[in-house]
Amino acid sequence: MKKTIENRDDVNLLVRSFYAKVRADKEIGFFFNETIQDWEGHLEKLTDFWETNLFGGKKYKGNPIAVHNEVDERFGHRISPNEFGIWLNLWFETLDELFEGENVAILKRRARKMGTFLYMNIFENRRKE
Ligand code: HEM
Numbered sequence: 001m002k003k004t005i006e007n008r009d010d011v012n013l014l015v016r017s018f019y020a021k022v023r024a025d026k027e028i029g030f031f032f033n034e035t036i037q038d039w040e041g042h043l044e045k046l047t048d049f050w051e052t053n054l055f056g057g058k059k060y061k062g063n064p065i066a067v068h069n070e071v072d073e074r075f076g077h078r079i080s081p082n083e084f085g086i087w088l089n090l091w092f093e094t095l096d097e098l099f100e101g102e103n104v105a106i107l108k109r110r111a112r113k114m115g116t117f118l119y120m121n122i123f124e125n126r127r128k129e
Pocket of ligand 1 (some may be wrong): 116
C-alpha cells in the first residue's frame with residue numbers, strides 16, 4: 001500500500017522524485033538544468049515551499065511570480081501552456097506513484113491553481129516589454 005503525505009521527509013521525497021523527472025524531460029528539462037546551479041539548495045527550497053503550503057509555518061520565503069517572469073524573460077518568452085501542462089502532468093504522476101490520500105488531492109489542486117496563476121502573470125508581464 002502507498003503511504004500518505006505526513007511530514008517534511010515525505011515532501012522531500014516527493015520533490016526529489018519530481019525533479020528527477022523534470023530534469024530528464026526533453027521538453028522542459030533544459031529550463032531547469034540551464035538555470036539552477038545549486039541543486040541541493042533548490043531541492044531544499046522547494047521542500048520548504050511545499051511543506052509550508054501543506055502544513056503551514058514560515059520556512060519558505062520567496063516570490064514565485066517574479067522568479068517565473070525572470071525565467072520567461074531569460075528564455076525569450078518560450079514558456080507556454082504546453083510547458084505548464086508537462087510540469088503539472090509530471091507532478092501528478094510523481095504524486096500518484098508514491099502516495100495516496102487527501103494530501104495528494106490537495107497538492108494536485110494547489111499546483112494546478114498556482115500554475116494557472118503563474119502563467120497568467122507571465123502573460124501580463126510580457127506587456128511591459
Ligand atoms: C505549474 C506549476 C509550477 C509551480 C507550482 C512552480 C513552482 C516553483 C517554485 C515555488 C519555485 C521556487 C521559486 C523561488 O526561487 O523562490 C520555482 C522555481 C523555478 N521554476 Fe517553477 N513552478 C511551476 C512551473 C514551472 C514551469 C512550467 C517552468 C518552466 C518551463 C518553471 C521553471 C522554474 C525554474 C527554472 C525555477 C528556478 C528559478 C531560479 O532559481 O532562478 N516552473 N518554481
